[in-house]
Amino acid sequence: MMLKLPAMRGQLQMLSTRNSTLVSLCDAFDEASSTLDRLRRNGSSDDRLLVEYETLCSDIENEVIDICIAARSKIP
Numbered sequence: 268m269m270l271k272l273p274a275m276r277g278q279l280q281m282l283s284t285r286n287s288t289l290v291s292l293c294d295a296f297d298e299a300s301s302t303l304d305r306l307r308r309n310g311s312s313d314d315r316l317l318v319e320y321e322t323l324c325s326d327i328e329n330e331v332i333d334i335c336i337a338a339r340s341k342i343p
């Protein structure tokens with residue numbers, strides 16, 4: 268996730284030490300993106316499965332961004 272969101276890398280590192288939800292989302296993103304990469308490399312013809320994993324990765328990424336934005340708004 269830190270490679271995908273380099274502008275938020277520092278914040279992700281800081282938040283991951285105290286936010287278990289963020290850690291779980293990052294782990295889920297790593298698994299989903301690895302599966303998506305593997306499907307693409309193997310030339311999967313299952314477009315529905317590819318779209319499902321693309322959507323999953325995008326949804327997880329958006330949740331992580333939302334957590335980072337919410338954390339920023341709490342900083343005085």
